[in-house]
Amino acid sequence: MTLLDLSEQAVTLSRQIDKKRDDLRGRTLINLFFEASTRTQSSFELAGKRLGADVMNMSVGTSSVQKGETLIDTAVTLNAMRPDILVVRHYAAGAVELLAQKVDCSVINAGDGSHEHPTQALLDALTIRRHKGRVEGLIVAICGDILHSRVARSNILLLNALGARVRVVAPSTLLAAGIERLGVEVYTSMREGLADADIVMMLRLQRERMTSSLIPSQREYFHFFGLDYDKLARAKPDALIMHPGPMNRGVEIDSNVADDTRSVIREQVEMGVAVRMAVLQALARHLPNR
């Protein structure tokens, strides 16, 4: 069964009063987050608990990392506690891969720097498929800060694999060099990039980048690249509006558009729990000593 099909079952389960399964009973899952996160961390925690695992949350603020411990030492220390699954979020690209090489247990990437965020792409694909019945052939416009976005990179990979036509839309300063080689059509104008789109996926403008001269101001960014009704009118009438969160209302998305009937932003959060349950279930089948 594919991860997306497995996720559908998890959606059904999560909507029941009794949400508990025992796929991960007796297993220990550690959420190791080196970067702040609301929805990814809490959804992995819920997913683990619904599958019966013992879940421990570790974040940078409370760990020895702040005392100067290196990533590898932290990994080795945690490994000694015999967890079965590590869910890792780190601000540096490749850090999760590095950590995975140093531990015996399974490692799930919950986002590494500007590199990848695989479960986000899965939940986006699930949301799209549930609304459109398919992913293949759809025009997906990923808009905004492509340069810094791991969400964009994972979505480009997955949506292409599922047969979608992927576009990226951003000012040249927020496009990554060679992005067109990743199998996307590149646009620097929202009007052109959103034309006939089935899916409009907005990315968070990483405000901490504002000072590095990439864009002049928030008001200019919103004027040319913020999703408002005017620009949205270029997309198909039944286009879905998506955003991985957290949103900057009035910066990359108009507040009313974010709450529009075509917006599936809240549903994306629900799908986040389901997809992470599916990932953990699939992993559970391959854990040792089973």
Next chain:
Amino acid sequence: MRDRNPQPSSEALALINARLVDPASRLDQRGGVLIRDGLIADFGPYIDAGAAGDAEIVDCAGLVLAPGLIDMMVFAGEPGHEHRETLATASRAASAGGVTTVACMPNTDPVIDDVALVDFILRRARDTALVNVHPMAATTKGLLGEEMTEIGLLREAGAIAFSNGKTSIANAKVMRHALAYAKDFGALIVHHLEDPWLAQDGVMNEGEVATRLGLRGIPAAAETIMLERDIRLVELTGGRYHAAQISCRASLDVIRTAKLMGLPVTCGVSINHLALNENDIGSYRTFFKMKPPLRSEADRRAMVEGVASGDIDVIVSVHDPRGAEGKRRPFAEAADGAVGLETLLGAALGLYHNGHVDLPQLLRVLTANPAGLLGLGSGRLARGAPADLVLIDLDKPWTVEPERLRSKSKNTPFDGARLQGRAMLTIVAGRVVYDYAEGLGLNP
């Protein structure tokens, strides 16, 4: 039309018996121009007294009738330095020089780095100026070279291009982002070329003359290094780039190479660097102090060659009014800059009279080329184009008398110069804004 400040005249005008010269269409023939509603309604050999209809007839007596000059580099002083010049006085100077459109630079006080200031300039120009005025907005906030301005919004507000005034953006990353970002909006980045550290403390061209005068020099490399860096950034980003002024042979070579590479690169040269050289500074004459500094005679000749060959795209006046408080000082402490709107045409025609540049090419770099760079509909004789025209007497001898200049400031390096050729009649949007014969617009 957004690109018109002065309201078009409703009076019809027929300019007959002229030598029509339009570099854009390579036209050079006898004929006339018929103007209605501020636009060129018709032109050609058949426009004569009989074809004028109800239009008022002006007999051009065989003089050259050409598109009005477009000056891409004017420091108007408004807002903030109105004691030196206002848009009104600059536009009077322009009209007397045959200049029908000016792009004013953003290094005012406050700096034109905000939509409201672009709007202010356009409104002031509409209310007070005789010629078309287009503001260039700052490329970086406060011209500090650190953060780019709201290029998209400024462009929508009417900024014709983007410039960092008389300073270079030293930070290559900021320049890269500005070029890349401006490209998305089709905006032109105009850049002053001067490495701030190489030029630091320098007050004139580095070399023998500076050494004899005991003045600190600015090497030509300060310009060329910045230009070469910019060319690499244009290659990286594909952004449209215009070197505001080049002044030396080495820079011309860099421009030629960039053009051969097919890069979207153009450049300008000031009339001062075509007509004068470092020796003119003589005994510390501060009216000859400018940025970039006047260079050697060999460099001046290279600039003339560049105009003739077409490698240099535009000639600018770099009109920069300065009062006595800035100029009546020891050379090293004096302000840079020279007025130039009224002498631009006369000094440029010198290149034609001495056989260095032919007339169509000379007019091209003063009309069609800047119009093309700025995306203006003027700068050419075409039906439906704005009736911005200048009637030129190629041979008219005149002496530059500073007290007769219309500019508020009199800091001209052509003080007392005897020039050959000048504007006799200047028309903006179908309205006569300067008439030599009537003495219209002369200082009281």
